[in-house]
Amino acid sequence: MNIQKKEISLKEKFGLLFPWARKKIMEQVSSVATIVVYLLFFQLVVLGSPLENSAYVAVGLALVVAGLAFFMEGLVLGMMPLGEVLGLKLPAHRGLFSILVFSFLLGVGATFAEPSIAVLKAAGATVKAWEAPLLFLLLNQKADLLVYSVGIGVGLAVVCGMMRIMYNWSLKPFIYVLVGIACILTVVSYYNDNLQHLLGLAWDCGAVTTGPVTVPLVLALGIGISRISGSGDSENAGFGVVTLASLFPILTVIILGWFYVGDVPAPMTEAQYNSEEMASATAILRSDLPTGSGETEFNVLATVKNSFSAAAVAVVPLCLFLLLTLLWIRQKLPRRDEIFLGIGFAVLGMGLFSIGIEWGLSGVGNQLGNTLPAAYKKIEFANQKIEIDNFDKNLVQTAVDDSGETHQFYYRYEKDMVSVIPWNEENYNAEEKRYNFTPTKGPLYGNEGDLSGIIVVLLFAFFMGYGATLAEPALNALGSTVETITVGTFKKSLLMQAVAIGVGCGIFLGVAKIVWNIPLASMLVPLYLILLVLTYFSTEEFVNIGWDSAGVTTGPVTVPLVIAMGLGIGQQSAVVEGFGILSMASVCPIMSVLSVGIFVNRSRNVLLENSEDENDGQTPSSLVAEEKAS
Secondary structure, X not given: OOOOOOOOOHHHHHHHHHHHHHHHHHHHHHHHXXXXXXXXXXXXXXXXXXXXXXXHHHHHHHHHHHHHHHHHXXXXXXXXXHHHHHHHHHHHHOOHHHHHHHHHHHHHHHHHOOOOHHHHHHHHHHOOOOOOHHHHHHHOOOHHHHHHHHHHHHHHHHHHHHHHHHHOOOOHXXXXXXXXXXXXXXXXXXXXXXXXXXXXXXXHHHHHOOOOOHHHHHHHHHHHHHHHHOOOOHHHOOOOHHHHHHHHHHHHHHHHHHHHHHHOOOOOOHHHHOOHHHOOOOHHHHOOOOOOOOOOOOOHHHHXXXXXXXXXXXXXXXXXXXXXXXXXXXXXXXOHHHHHHHHXXXXXXXXXXXXXXXXXXXXXXXXXXXXXXXXXXXXXXXXHOEEEOOOOHHHOEEEEOOOOOEEEEEEEEEOOEEEEEEOOHHHEEOOOOEEEEOOEEOOOOOOOOOHHHHHHXXXXXXXXXXXXXXXXXXXXXHHHHHHHHOOOOOOHHHHHHHHHHHHHHHHHHHHHHHHOOOOHHHHXXXXXXXXXXXXXHOOHHHHHHHHHHHHHHOOOOHHHHHHHHHHHHHHHOOOOOOOOHHHHHHHHHHHHHHHHHHHHHHHHHHHHHHOOHHHOOOOHHHHHHHHHHO
């Protein structure tokens, strides 16, 4: 029988594609809209501050949605099928050494392809070279090396994760060793003036790595290895790898800092940094700076070119590595047209997303971060500085307050509106008759130094973390998996609430760390020591769930927003750096999930013990086995 192919018109093709495209875009809109609307509401209504470059921000947010839609579809069509095939076929055709080498390279390559990794490179413009020389060096001249160190950390994590799956090792010893080493390095580094400013970045890097590229590929490989080796339930195969991928990069970044700390001078004042006496010592901080570093003007063509070039460099080598590995084990490429289309979608999506981060997400986060301190203190908007030529001092007037103190001011007319501007003699150049004025704002709630304004900011931080976490699609998927694995004893809704509350508390503490300039080591180390105790008293099942839950809280939307917001608050609060919020947002949900897990486990054991007499003397363990089997 001859089957004739029917040609469809262009209109019919669009008719078929439109519902699919609308569905994919709406999925991303639902995950982005909640947090963006919340941030804009707080910026415009609560803080009463207009949004700068609103047109670029709007275009940027639209590109974020479109970019995520293309990128996620590219993962499903192109990269995920390759990972699944290799996860199933590689263990059957190659030995342990080959599997571990592949795992390491996969971890490194997946890190480069993470959308959020570009945020680290962009964060260097906010750090001042004289305040944190080592941090400035690693975020600017050595930015690529910083990303390589993070990639090596993820590669080592995937290797250990695969070995753990093959040999059915417990996750607890890995946690004890890695967290113990990380805490020791953190405490020792805190007493070095340069290294202490690197700690926030190092711990935040652990949160950046567990994104939409690394996690699915690693899970696919882990499930394949689990099935081939027969080491356990394939549903549990992926648990633990995300935890290791969060811990190893912390160590590699701190070690990288120790390697370069001797090459940079100690922190100094700006005058010392610009003096001739320090020229030789600061030469390493001045060389090979990226062209245009620190510029705020939008260069559309340069942004588009750089974004798509970076996207191709991030995605294409990883896909080529997966394709070559597939050829190496002599396996045919399944659905070749779909895979190549998916790779193209991934490059297009990452390029659009990168532009959207620069114009939209980072813009919103940075503006909000710069404005938030106005809730509790008086801040200046240096980027809104006003210069008035031919100023006539006769226009200056005097007002008196209730205490009898006088204040000078003048009226300014702009855009059919009259505003009152305070007069400061120091800002007037008598020779040129020019007056400079920098707008100020705040404190909006209470007087400067009062807790009321700070409480407003901290509550904002909590609800931002809580709402953004509930909107993460990965958390929804994790909740369903956990409810299935625990046979319904750990409900999906309970897990989602525990993680969301934990993230909210983490961002609350992270913002408090910046507002009061609290050393990160004094907050993180005690929390992780408490975590080790909770881990000891938790079952292996809940340890896997709890520690991996931190990985789903740092999605591609949350990371750039939180980092930009933290750096903005840091600039207005006169702290050296604003990193550390992501690390706090990672540790707190682990604590909340493990705590709830201990309670759930005890409740389950009590129920099983009470039902023992009603089930012919069966033990609790046999009941659990029967429940899982059913």
